Amino acid sequence: MNAGTLRGAIPLTVLTGFLGAGKTTLLNRLLKEPALQRSLVLVNELGEIGIDDHLLAESVDGDVVTLAGGCLCCAVRSDLVDTLADLVMRRDEGSIASFDRVILETTGLADPVPVLHALQAHPLVQMRYVLDGVVTVVDAMTGRRSLAEHEEARRQVAVADRIVLTKTDMDEHGEAGRATRDGIRALAPLVPVLDMARDGASASQLFGVAPWGENVRASNLGEWLGSARSSEVPAGHEGDIRSAVLWSEAQLPPQAFGMFVDLLRAEFGPRILRLKGLVCTTDDPDRPVVIHGVQHIFHPPRRLPAWPDEDRRTRIVLIGKDLDGEAVIRLYEAFADAAAMPSVDPLLAPHLS
């Protein structure tokens, strides 16, 4: 979403998770919290009737809008962005109650990637909403199996900013939960995993995590990117979805950084489910540049006020389908190496590797 138009943008959280994982249960708990009193919930139900104005007006009064007629990731995608655009216009006019946050609950079979894509592609939606994050609910008891068997489940975990593990109260010996955590780690190595029974999964743990808000806190950034600070985080895979983490001490000149991002999009874009990173550039090493991409659509790079912690290395988390993370890491290193050679123009870097 456009970083230049964030003032007053409404945070939007995508709540996803496989069939029966516990999305609605979590949502109902969250909506009791005072912090979420002015939230608007969009629910995508399979097989319901489509939205009409009457339904929309009625539903908005109850703060829940049902998006219907198909799965959000395919049939309802245009309904979603049109609805979001319409809602914000009505909010501005005062014809519906004001809301200061949107929570979008997907169906269990939704692939969240096209949803994120659609949110970034619509001009008004891009201007008035800001993706606060993807919260993915995973059933501790059945999660391992769902991840092994269902691409949608893998993609839901792969793009998450926060994962909530449910039903650990049913996991007597902890074995199912451990196996599910292993599956999650392989896909989303840095993403915080909250155990609903133990950690609570409150609004403050799940919302306000994106680094593009107006009053971004340094601690948010670390959380957004992932809790682990070690460079020992292993790359992993589950099925054909792979994760890789790049850590580098090398700083990129701004020009080389721009070219790195362009090449990344062009070469690897279709295979990137999600990419998040902080990059150290030579012109302002104290203020990292945040990059965020869903497939080939990248959020305009934004310079942050500070690093989230004392570690100033570039770090990029990459999750993709059939994505060669090592190749991306080599690409970054090629730019960094070329930039470090005083006689070589960074523009030539791609031709050197």
Ligand SMILES: Nc1nc2c(ncn2[C@@H]2O[C@H](COP(=O)(O)OP(=O)(O)OP(=O)(O)O)[C@@H](O)[C@H]2O)c(=O)[nH]1
């Ligand atoms: N024991 C236990 N049951 C849970 C927990 N979370 C959810 N459930 C139960 O799991 C079932 C499914 O929960 P929902 O919240 O409807 O799951 P959902 O992800 O919204 O389901 P769909 O919309 O059908 O995909 C319900 O019977 C819940 O009561 C949990 O942490 N522990």
